[in-house]
Every structure is written in C-alpha cells, then in structure tokens.
Amino acid sequence: AQSVTQLDSQVPVFEEAPVELRCNYSSSVSVYLFWYVQYPNQGLQLLLKYLSGSTLVESINGFEAEFNKSQTSFHLRKPSVHISDTAEYFCAVSRGSNYKLTFGKGTLLTVNP
Amino acid sequence: DVKVTQSSRYLVKRTGEKVFLECVQDMDHENMFWYRQDPGLGLRLIYFSYDVKMKEKGDIPEGYSVSREKKERFSLILESASTNQTSMYLCASSLAQVTMLQYGYTFGSGTRLTVV
Numbered sequence: 001a002q003s004v005t006q007l008d009s010q011v012p013v014f015e016e017a018p019v020e021l022r023c024n025y026s027s028s029v030s031v032y033l034f035w036y037v038q039y040p041n042q043g044l045q046l047l048l049k050y051l052s053g054s055t056l057v058e059s060i061n062g063f064e065a066e067f068n069k070s071q072t073s074f075h076l077r078k079p080s081v082h083i084s085d086t087a088e089y090f091c092a093v094s095r096g097s098n099y100k101l102t103f104g105k106g107t108l109l110t111v112n113p
Numbered sequence: 114d115v116k117v118t119q120s121s122r123y124l125v126k127r128t129g130e131k132v133f134l135e136c137v138q139d140m141d142h143e144n145m146f147w148y149r150q151d152p153g154l155g156l157r158l159i160y161f162s163y164d165v166k167m168k169e170k171g172d173i174p175e176g177y178s179v180s181r182e183k184k185e186r187f188s189l190i191l192e193s194a195s196t197n198q199t200s201m202y203l204c205a206s207s208l209a210q211v212t213m214l215q216y217g218y219t220f221g222s223g224t225r226l227t228v229v
Contacts, residue, residue, distance in 0.1 A: 009153065032214050034217055036217075036220075041222075041223075042222055042223075043117070043203060043205075043220030043221050043222045043223055044156075044203070044205075044218070044220040045220070046216075046217040046218075049214070049217060051214055051215075090155065090156065094213070094214065099207075099209070099210050099211060099213045099214065100161070101217070101218060103155055103156040104155060105153065105154060105155030106155045106156075
C-alpha cells in the first residue's frame with residue numbers, strides 16, 4: 001500500500017525565517033502529490049499539487065514544493081514565514097488509477113514573533 | 114463558493130448513545146469521505162462513498178456505519194458511542210476518477226465530538 005511519511009511532527013520557527021516541511025512517499029509509478037493546510041479550528045484546504053510537468057510547483061501565498069522522483073520526496077518550502085502561516089500541513093499522495101488520497105500524519109508549523 | 118457543510122461544530126454525547134454526523138456538499142461531487150483526526154495520528158479514513166447508496170470501508174470502520182441516500186448528503190453513524198470515539202470528524206468530497214486530481218478534496222470545517 002502507498003504511504004506518506006512526514007518526518008517532523010512539529011516545526012517551530014521565528015517570523016521571517018525560512019522553513020522546510022519534509023514529505024516522503026513510497027515509491028510507485030504515476031504518483032500525484034498534494035499539500036494541504038489546516039488553520040486552527042478549520043478544515044483542510046488545498047495548498048498546491050504536483051500532477052506532471054515542471055517539478056517545482058508554487059502556491060499563491062509564497063510556498064513552493066519540489067517533486068524529486070529519485071528521492072521520492074515532495075518537500076514544502078517557504079523562504080520567509082509569517083505569523084499567519086501557523087497551521088498544520090498535510091502531505092498527500094494519489095497513485096495511478098486509484099484516485100483516492102492517502103494523507104501523512106501532519107506537521108504543525110508554529111511561527112513565533 | 115463551493116462548500117462542504119457539517120451540521121454541528123461541537124457535539125457532546127453520552128456513552129452508548131446513537132450519534133449521527135451529517136455532511137452536505139453543494140458541488141455535485143460523486144465521492145464523499147469521512148475521516149477522524151487525532152493528535153499524532155493524522156487523518157484516518159473511516160468510510161467513503163463513490164455513488165448514491167454505495168459505500169466502502171476505509172482504514173478504521175469498526176464502530177461506525179454510513180448512509181448515502183442522496184448524492185449531496187453523507188451521514189456517519191456511531192451505533193453506540195464510546196469514549197474512544199472522542200475525536201475531530203472531517204467530511205470531504207471530490208469529483209470522480211482523474212478529475213479529482215485537478216481539484217483535490219474539499220473539506221468541511223469538522224465536528225468535534227466528545228463522548229462522556
């Protein structure tokens with residue numbers, strides 16, 4: 001079965017610092033990768049996704065993720081975080097013809113002033 | 114704006130009660146899902162449905178059942194609530210097959226259930 005591993009359960013950073021949230025998936029053909037964000041007391045929202053083409057994908061609020069097939073990774077990065085980025089971030093994968101998402105356990109990003 | 118609406122934000126129920134959690138989507142999505150979210154465990158799939166009256170078990174179906182009589186509504190039922198079912202419950206919906214990839218899942222805001 002496909003699996004998704006988020007290596008850090010919590011990541012505390014200071015405002016304006018860079019951040020990387022790590023995600024690895026079990027190797028498979030035709031994977032599709034997603035990052036979701038959950039702000040406090042809300043449901044999950046789609047942040048960005050990789051389906052095909054350019055391996056670097058970006059969101060509208062400055063996050064980016066790079067699909068690395070050789071390392072089976074899809075790490076999420078932001079060069080300078082804001083207090084408002086404090087949230088839980090979930091990596092998810094869909095494989096081949098199975099169009100269901102498998103979620104990682106989440107990484108809680110806390111941005112401190 | 115498209116929406117997945119969960120009927121209750123907070124619920125408190127007694128052990129042994131039958132509990133209904135309701136979810137409605139207005140996007141004409143084929144697929145609907147119920148997850149529970151617990152600290153350190155992430156999202157775990159309870160049940161999903163890919164069509165009216167169709168359902169499939171997820172990873173943790175024990176103690177739960179579901180009902181989908183209409184396309185827009187997907188209900189999660191706790192037959193006899195227990196304290197270990199205290200959790201955040203999230204409903205989601207999506208388009209079917211490859212079109213899911215373009216838009217992903219749309220989630221509701223969640224229902225925080227406490228069983229006492």
